[in-house]
Amino acid sequence: MFRSLHRLLFSVLALSAPAFANPPLVEVVQPELRLVRDELVTFGSLRSDESLMIRPEVDGRVAQLHFREGQAVSAGDLLVSLDDAITRAELAQAEANLSLAQKNYERAQRLFSRGASNAQARDEAQAEEQAASASLALARARLDKTRLHAPHDGVLGLRHVSPGDYLEAGQDIVNLEVLDPLKVEFRVPQKSAGRIRPGQRIEIAVDAWPDERFVGEVYAINPRVDEAGRSQALRAHVGNAERRLQPGQFVRVAVILAERPDALVVPEEALVPRGDKTQLALVEDGKAVFREVRSGRRKDGWVEIVEGLDAAEQVISAGWQKVSQGSEVRVRRVERSE
Known part of the structure; x- marks a missing residue:
């Protein structure tokens, strides 16, 4: 009796086990x-949008420097004055020569009109007047070359001269950089270059600002492929109004090929x-x-x-x-x- 009840209970539990699992x-x-965006990731460098070296066009001694290193300047600002004593004296001499030549020409015209002189004398006086006028223009140009102005807005670098230095024509004085915007120079593989067009958006990242991305735009593509690396060079502009980016920095570049919001x-x-x-x-x-x-x-x-x-x-x-x-x-x- 007991064994029968035990088997029955075991059978009931076995049958009901799946119900409890x-x-x-x-x-x-x-x-x-x-x-989600399709990106082409590469590497590049930042460059000044414009970069030039201020150099004199004539020899001369530095009379005065009108700037501070690292200073922001505007187009036309006076940067350097060279000693102009000689050029001013040459200008005064040219002005006097022109005045005399003009009077001689006027006198020759009056004599020719009264028949007291021939046409040759009048023409020679006219030529002397024109030569004196050209000499005056040359003297003024030389004087202008003793004053060096900023050709455009930008930020000055470190100077290479001091007041009193004697400079030769073409000698370095100070570099001038345009820092907003900056150029981004980078390369992409030949097979990917066909997917990029001027106006395409890029984002760059720099180690100095690891949590930020700076937005730029492609503006130029070199039509020639580099034969050694089979890559194509591109340039983009990136805004830098806050001057947080510096020329020469290494950057990671992401070219935005497509976006799916x-x-x-x-x-x-x-x-x-x-x-x-x-x-x-x-x-x-x-x-x-x-x-x-x-x-x-x-x-x-x-x-x-x-x-x-x-x-x-x-x-x-x-x-x-x-x-x-x-x-x-x-x-x-x-x-x-x-």
């Missing part, structure tokens, strides 16, 4: 809409590899469903799903290894942070 627990997330993304760990195919495990009516999808860009732990997924569906991000097609699951929703 819980389905596997999985974590699910909701697909998100995010900005409402791309569908899921956590990278939700992807289910199946040979050469990619799948996602979804939850539909409390059951696991495996579906093939086409993925796109991957970045920062997220992957873009180009095809095969709807934004309203639930994606299993953890635990898909414990389930099979059509098996019942218990769901725990997970909120992902950035």
Whole structure:
């Protein structure tokens, strides 16, 4: 009697065991809409938009420096005065010579009009007057060359001379740099150059500001491909109003090829590899469903799903290894942070 009751109880427990077993627990997330960009990442350097060396065109002694090193200047500002004693004396002499030549020409004209002189004498006086006028213009030009002005707005560098130095024509005085905007010089592989056009947006990153990206725009593409590296040189402009970027800095350049502001993304760990195919495990009516999808860009732990997924569906991000097609699951929703 006792053995019969024991067998009956064991049979009841065995038959009812599946009813007490819980389905596997999985974590699910909701697909998100995010900005996804196709980028071409390379490296480059910053250059001044304009960079020149202030040099004298004539020999002379430095009489005065009208600037401070590192000073911002405007176009036309006086930078250097050379000693002009000799050139001013030459100018005064040229003015006196012109005055005399003009009077001689006037006298020759009056004599010719009264028939007291011939045309040759008048023409010679006219030529002397014209030569004296040219000498005066030359003397004024030489005097102007003793005063050096800034050719455009910019920031001065470090000077190479001091007041009292004797300079030869073409000797370095100080460099002038245009720092806003700056040029970004970089290269891209030959196969990628065809995807870039003037006006295309770029973003650069520098070690000095690791958490920021500075926006620029491509403005020139070298039509000639470098034969050694099979790459193409490009230039872009990037704004630098706050002077946080410096010429010569090494930069990482991201050329923005395409943007999709409402791309569908899921956590990278939700992807289910199946040979050469990619799948996602979804939850539909409390059951696991495996579906093939086409993925796109991957970045920062997220992957873009180009095809095969709807934004309203639930994606299993953890635990898909414990389930099979059509098996019942218990769901725990997970909120992902950035």
